[in-house]
Structure formats: C-alpha cells, structure tokens
Amino acid sequence: xxxxxxxxxxxxxxxxxxxxxxxxxxxxxxxxxxxxxxxxxxxxxxxxxxxxxxxxxxxxxxxxxxxxxxxxxxxxxxxxxxxxxxxxxxxxxxxxxxxxxxxxxxxxxxxxxxxxxxxxxxxxxxxxxxxxxxxxxxxxxxxxxxxxxxxxxxxxxxxxxxxxxxxxxxxxxxxxxxxxxxxxxxxxxxxxxxxxxxxxxxxxxxxxxxxxxxxxxxxxxxxxxxxxxxxxxxxxxxxxxxxxxxxxxxxxxxxxxxxxxxxxx
Amino acid sequence: xxxxxxxxxxxxxxxxxxxxxxxxxxxxxxxxxxxxxxxxxxxxxxxxxxxxxxxxxxxxxxxxxxxxxxxxxxxxxxxxxxxxxxxxxxxxxxxxxxxxxxxxxxxxxxxxxxxxxxxxxxxxxxxxxxxxxxxxxxxxxxxxxxxxxxxxxxxxxxxxxxxxxxxxxxxxxxxxxxxxxxxxxxxxxxxxxxxxxxxxxxx
Numbered sequence: 114x115x116x117x118x119x120x121x122x123x124x125x126x127x128x129x130x131x132x133x134x135x136x137x138x139x140x141x142x143x144x145x146x147x148x149x150x151x152x153x154x155x156x157x158x159x160x161x162x163x164x165x166x167x168x169x170x171x172x173x174x175x176x177x178x179x180x181x182x183x184x185x186x187x188x189x190x191x192x193x194x195x196x197x198x199x200x201x202x203x204x205x206x207x208x209x210x211x212x213x214x215x216x217x218x219x220x221x222x223x224x225x226x227x228x229x230x231x232x233x234x235x236x237x238x239x240x241x242x243x244x245x246x247x248x249x250x251x252x253x254x255x256x257x258x259x260x261x262x263x264x265x266x267x268x269x270x271x272x273x274x275x276x277x278x279x280x281x282x283x284x285x286x287x288x289x290x291x292x293x294x295x296x297x298x299x300x301x302x303x304x305x306x307x308x309x310x311x312x313x314x315x316x317x318x319x320x321x322x323x324x325x326x327x328x329x330x331x332x333x334x335x336x337x338x339x340x341x342x343x344x345x346x347x348x349x350x351x352x353x354x355x356x357x358x359x360x361x362x363x364x365x366x367x368x369x370x371x372x373x374x375x376x377x378x
Numbered sequence: 379x380x381x382x383x384x385x386x387x388x389x390x391x392x393x394x395x396x397x398x399x400x401x402x403x404x405x406x407x408x409x410x411x412x413x414x415x416x417x418x419x420x421x422x423x424x425x426x427x428x429x430x431x432x433x434x435x436x437x438x439x440x441x442x443x444x445x446x447x448x449x450x451x452x453x454x455x456x457x458x459x460x461x462x463x464x465x466x467x468x469x470x471x472x473x474x475x476x477x478x479x480x481x482x483x484x485x486x487x488x489x490x491x492x493x494x495x496x497x498x499x500x501x502x503x504x505x506x507x508x509x510x511x512x513x514x515x516x517x518x519x520x521x522x523x524x525x526x527x528x529x530x531x532x533x534x535x536x537x538x539x540x541x542x543x544x545x546x547x548x549x550x551x552x553x554x555x556x557x558x559x560x561x562x563x564x565x566x567x568x569x570x571x572x573x574x575x576x577x578x579x580x581x
Contacts, residue, residue, distance in 0.1 A: 128497065133402055134402065159558045160558055160560060160561055162561070162562075162565040164529075164567075165566065165567025165568075165569055165570045166567045168529060168530055168567075168569070169529075169530045170530065171567075191567050191568050191569075194567065194568040194569050196568065196569055196572055199530065199533065199569065200537075201537075202534060202537040202538055202541065205530065205533075205534055205537075206496055206534070209496050209497050209530075210496070212497070213496075213497045216497075354496060354497055354498065354499035355496035355497050357496075357499070357501065358494075358496035358501055359496070361501060361502065365541075
C-alpha cells in the first residue's frame with residue numbers, strides 16, 4: 114500500500130528558522146512521531162493564514178504533506194495558545210528554555226509520548242500561578258529520566274554504597290552523587306547538601322502534584338539549579354543558550370525586588 | 379579538485395561562487411546570473427560593480443538611530459520638521475521603509491538590529507538597547523512606540539523594553555495587534571483575535 118500523501122498530528126512548535134524570502138522551517142514536537150521538521154510556506158507574510166497557528170510555544174493540530182526533503186505544512190489549527198504565558202517576559206523565557214532542552218536532548222522521529230505530555234503539562238503549569246523554579250526543576254529531572262540520563266541519587270555513583278546523610282558531591286561525569294570518599298578522586302564536582310539531595314530525590318520520583326507541595330527556600334533552589342545546570346551542560350557538551358538569558362532576567366528581577374524594598378522602607 | 383581542469387574559466391567560476399554565497403541564490407541561479415553578465419554590455423557590469431563597492435564604502439549606520447545612511451546623522455534625524463518627542467522602535471532598517479511608506483508617522487526612529495531571542499543566544503547586549511537608553515536620558519522624548527514584530531521574539535523584546543523605559547516616566551505604546559487588512563476572520567488564530575477584541579474601537 115502506498116503511503117498517504119497527507120498526515121495530521123498534534124504538535125508543540127519548539128523551534129523556527131527562516132528559509133528564503135517568506136518561509137520558515139519549523140521544528141515540531143509531537144506525541145506519536147517524536148520531533149519532526151516541516152516547511153511553512155509564506156508564513157512570514159502579513160496575510161499568512163497559518164502564522165498565528167504556528168508561532169513558537171503554541172499547541173496546534175498540524176497537517177503536513179510529504180515533501181521530497183522536508184515535509185510541507187499545509188494547515189494548522191491552534192489547540193492552546195497560552196496567551197497569559199506569552200504576555201509575560203519571564204514565563205515566556207522559561208517556556209523557551211523548556212523547548213530548547215527538548216530540542217537538544219531528542220533526535221528526529223523518535224516517539225516518546227510521555228516526554229510530549231511532560232512538555233505540554235510544563236507549559237500549562239508555567240501559565241498558571243505557582244513556584245516557577247520548582248516547575249522548571251521538576252521538568253528537568255523528569256526530562257533526564259525520559260531521555261536516559263536519570264542521575265543516580267540513592268547510591269554513590271562510583272562505589273555504589275548507600276549515601277549517608279552528610280554533604281555529598283554531585284559529579285556530572287559520573288552521572289550522579291558521589292560519597293565523600295569517592296569525591297576525592299573525581300574532579301569537577303559540586304557540593305550537595307542533605308536537604309537539597311532529599312528534594313532532588315522527591316522531584317525525581319514523584320509527579321508534579323506531590324512535588325508542588327514542597328516549599329523550597331532560596332538556598333536549596335539555587336543549589337539545585339546549579340547542580341542540574343552543570344549536569345545538563347556536561348551531557349549536551351555545550352551551554353544552554355536560553356539558560357543564559359534566564360539568568361540575566363533572574364538578576365534583574367532580584368534587583369527590582371531589592372529596589373522595591375528600599376522604596377517601601 | 380585541480381582548478382585548471384574545470385570546464386569553466388577561472389574568472390567565471392569565481393563569479394559563480396561569489397553569487398552562490400548570497401542569500402536565496404543557489405548554484406543554478408548563480409550560473410545563470412554569471413553567464414548573463416558575461417554577455418551583458420560592459421557598461422552595465424561596471425554599474426553593478428560600482429554599486430556593490432560603493433554600498434560598502436559610503437553606507438554606514440546613523441550614530442543616533444542606527445538606520446543605514448550615507449550621511450551621519452541620517453536624513454530623518456537631521457530633519458527639523460520631524461517631531462523629536464516621539465521615537466518609533468523597529469527591528470530592522472527595512473521596517474523604517476514600511477512605516478515611512480504609510481506617511482502617517484512624523485517622529486524619529488531607533489533601529490535595534492535584531493530582537494531578543496533566547497534560544498538563538500541573542501541577548502540584550504547584541505542589539506542596540508543601551509544606545510536607546512542613552513538617547514532617552516535627556517528627557518526630551520515623550521513617547522516611545524514599540525513597533526517590533528508581532529512574533530514571539532518581537533513581543534519579548536517589546537515587553538523587555540517596556541520594563542526598562544516605563545520607569546523613566548516616558549509614555550510607552552505598542553502598535554495595535556489585530557486582524558490584518560484583507561484577511562478572513564475564520565483563519566485568525568486565538569492570540570490575534572483576542573488582541574483584536576481587546577483593541578476594538580468605536581466605529
């Protein structure tokens with residue numbers, strides 16, 4: 114039987130690159146086809162019917178036609194547009210970070226339904242009120258689970274002995290936590306306090322409903338972010354571009370809150 | 379491959395390669411243009427070569443608004459007839475052409491030369507934001523019009539600029555985002571329709 118000429122899929126738009134005068138190559142993350150690419154013709158013209166339905170961070174129903182090289186996007190209908198998220202600079206940046214990670218960690222045409230739902234749920238959670246940093250950490254830990262880089266947090270990644278409740282270290286190259294004894298023979302490690310390790314374990318093994326009950330203090334939050342960022346950068350062998358931007362925004366938000374405190378005093 | 383064995387003469391080959399490097403021109407188009415020029419009158423080819431050389435020699439960026447210009451400051455920044463209390467922020471020099479074509483705006487411009495794009499590593503220091511903030515220091519500007527693109531990057535840039543400029547007491551406005559002229563409502567996406575409803579006006 115010949116392959117049908119057209120097909121339809123739900124998708125989240127995770128990346129776009131300009132092509133020619135008015136076209137774009139879009140990267141879509143889909144539940145059944147994994148990561149795919151498609152050409153959206155004429156999408157940069159003001160009268161494009163598809164443009165609004167194919168903007169980054171949009172959850173759409175997309176129709177594609179098989180092309181010679183890349184498939185051609187022939188139709189699209191928004192399912193969820195996440196308007197509240199797109200009207201907020203910080204939240205948009207967080208969601209872009211989530212999509213950049215999924216783009217970096219996945220290969221084309223490899224189906225991973227739970228990863229798709231994880232991304233969609235994360236974007237939904239970012240558009241709602243909640244602890245944004247916690248949403249991101251939960252996403253990172255579960256993304257690592259899904260793509261096969263689940264960090265070892267129960268036993269020492271080197272000697273496999275059970276970790277004791279003392280300050281251990283996280284070693285990106287060993288793929289997990291090392292006990293104080295093994296930490297001496299490994300370079301490039303990051304200290305990990307007992308409380309942070311507990312929160313990491315909880316994030317790794319529980320759904321968001323349970324994880325959202327955690328009240329993180331700023332120290333734990335910063336330590337976790339530091340460890341996970343270094344681990345991700347080690348795995349990708351490069352920095353995450355949108356993470357740099359997130360840090361700039363974080364600094365500015367911190368300054369603004371400080372200024373507001375000074376004014377109110 | 380040994381260049382001498384190529385069936386195409388060296389100079390033509392070089393021309394084809396140079397054209398091939400231009401955006402939107404593939405190897406076949408590059409060949410077609412090169413052979414066309416080979417047959418074209420010498421005068422025409424000289425004009426083309428001249429135009430290419432002078433665009434690099436004469437054109438620079440205006441030191442005030444960063445538009446492309448032959449004179450510094452550019453003709454818009456020099457023009458006394460223009461309203462100096464309004465600045466329209468655009469992403470690219472081409473956007474100025476589009477706005478000027480409407481003849482509806484009589485203020486000044488500021489070209490950012492890009493938009494914030496976290497996933498492509500374009501941050502605030504890669505576009506002309508600090509230069510814009512310097513321009514706004516003297517207090518003569520009353521209104522800043524954000525005319526960045528209405529895609530995600532343009533929106534992000536607009537939100538970021540609003541956060542920086544609003545505390546200075548300057549009126550920050552954004553071009554209306556809604557339905558473009560000549561389109562059909564049924565194809566409009568949620569974001570556009572929502573914005574169109576929010577920005578509806580008395581008829």
